[in-house]
Amino acid sequence: MAPCDADVAVIGAGPAGAAVALLLARAGHRVLLAERDTGPRLAVGESVGPGIRVALERLGVFDAFLADGHLESLGNMSAWGTPEAAGRDFLFSPYGNGWHLERGRFDATLRRQAQLCGAMLHGATRLEQLARAAGGWRLRLAGPDGPLDWHTRFVVDATGRRATVARRCGSARRPLDHLVGVVTYHGAGNKVQCRTLIEAERDGWWYSAPLPERRLVLAYMTDAGRHTRRALAGPPRPDSAPLTHARLVQHGGQAEAAAAIVPAYSACLAQAAGAGWLAVGDAAASVDPLSSQGIMSALEQGLAAAGALAAALGGDASAMPAYADRISSMYADYLVQRAHYYRREQRWPDSDFWRQRWADA
Numbered sequence: 001m002a003p004c005d006a007d008v009a010v011i012g013a014g015p016a017g018a019a020v021a022l023l024l025a026r027a028g029h030r031v032l033l034a035e036r037d038t039g040p041r042l043a044v045g046e047s048v049g050p051g052i053r054v055a056l057e058r059l060g061v062f063d064a065f066l067a068d069g070h071l072e073s074l075g076n077m078s079a080w081g082t083p084e085a086a087g088r089d090f091l092f093s094p095y096g097n098g099w100h101l102e103r104g105r106f107d108a109t110l111r112r113q114a115q116l117c118g119a120m121l122h123g124a125t126r127l128e129q130l131a132r133a134a135g136g137w138r139l140r141l142a143g144p145d146g147p148l149d150w151h152t153r154f155v156v157d158a159t160g161r162r163a164t165v166a167r168r169c170g171s172a173r174r175p176l177d178h179l180v181g182v183v184t185y186h187g188a189g190n191k192v193q194c195r196t197l198i199e200a201e202r203d204g205w206w207y208s209a210p211l212p213e214r215r216l217v218l219a220y221m222t223d224a225g226r227h228t229r230r231a232l233a234g235p236p237r238p239d240s241a242p243l244t245h246a247r248l249v250q251h252g253g254q255a256e257a258a259a260a261i262v263p264a265y266s267a268c269l270a271q272a273a274g275a276g277w278l279a280v281g282d283a284a285a286s287v288d289p290l291s292s293q294g295i296m297s298a299l300e301q302g303l304a305a306a307g308a309l310a311a312a313l314g315g316d317a318s319a320m321p322a323y324a325d326r327i328s329s330m331y332a333d334y335l336v337q338r339a340h341y342y343r344r345e346q347r348w349p350d351s352d353f354w355r356q357r358w359a360d361a
Contacts, residue, residue: 006032006120008309009139009152011127011165015295016281017158018110019059019302020309025118026060027310032150033114034125034141036159046103046217047073047196047209048295050095055299061113068105071194071212073098076292078198079243080205081344087195100194101295102212122148130155130168136276154309157279161286166269166279176266176335176360178224179288181207182259186216189253196292199241202348206244207289216251218244221264221289223353264289266338272327273308273320280305285331288338297334301327 010021013035021033056062074097075089090097115121122143129140136153157165163173196209204222211217220238238244265286272284281298304326311319342357349355 003138003149003151004032006030006150006152007313008032008154008156009034009137009150010119010156010158012036012156012158012160012281012283013111013114013121014107014158014160014281014298015110016283016298016302016305017156018107018114019299020156020158020280020306021119022059022061022110022114022117023303023306024309025114027306029310029313031114031119032152033111033119033121034127035111035121035123036126037124046101046211047076047098047292048101049073049098049292050090050093052098052296052299053095055296055303058303059110059113059299061110064109064113065106068102068109069212070102070106071100071210073100073196073209074194076196076198077193077243079241080198080200080341081346083242085197085199085243100196100209100211106295127159127164130165132276153276154312155277156305156309157277157283158281160282161263161267163269163279163283165277166272166283169274169277171269171271171274171279173267173269177288177356179221179264179266180224181219181221181262181264181289183217183219183262184255184259185211185257186218186248186251186253187256188214189216189251190214192216192247192251197244197247198290199238199244200345200347201238201240202351203353205290206238206241208244208247210251214253215256216248216253218248219289223356224261266335268328268331271324273324275320278305278308278320278323279327284327285334287334290341291334291338293334297330301330 007029009032010017011034013033021031025031056065077085077087079085125141125143128142131138137155139150141148192210199206207219209217266288268285272279280301308319308323
């Protein structure tokens, strides 16, 4: 079992990891891309605004993205601070419409494009060992055909909220809250308006969006604990959110499976980069779904990380610290925006959920 050499090992092949691998491989670097999951995974985050076109074009994958046939989004609606819904229309955006994504297809396309650029993709593969070695790192990966040893100069943590590499390198995550999403997918039903709908209620807020093939995703966002357990007692029903309830009734599709709980809390690494490594995507900084910036943030971080790694591979010792500072700055800007938006909802002053958000602000 001879060691294999690479310039960069990217652990995790979600949007951020795939973007890093794609850009570095296109630039001629030898890149390993390891993905733990073997099949479709629950990757909530289906609505993206028109601005994502800029990131996709910089990655050189916009045409491939369009070919996947994602559902166009005409805008966003929100009942926030008031029971009436207000909208933001994408009609006047310089980039055109947004999209409601089929996430499995979107993630698979980014991985495939990274492979076409020369990245070496290993599926169903997890990181078992990570140790410093001369000139970089020694990794042991566990894959379907047995263990693999790699020697790389740099390692990228794209493992999501687990932050597997960053934790092993001594960087701790700093969670801000305990937000989770209770998510259901509803099968083919009646056509609903091609807009994302956000609706606040006493103990959290509801998100819904149409998907390709007339499906609907519904998520109840609340703090982990008793409200989550209550929601899981049966399929979550937006009885206290009349606009969301009306949309679900109009759609009429049945839940495809039991509700799933997914983490949705805001968090940031104490340090997003160090000697020979950096973190990207949710591993570096995860944002509240309310921002509708999760995928966009992942791609922007991927672009920034690829630039930092290319500079570091060329001998620039300042590239990694500068990247870490950039992630900290991006997260600080996000916290300001998050606080502003949560302060706009003042209808339930006795709610623990909202009082906690106002305290965080």
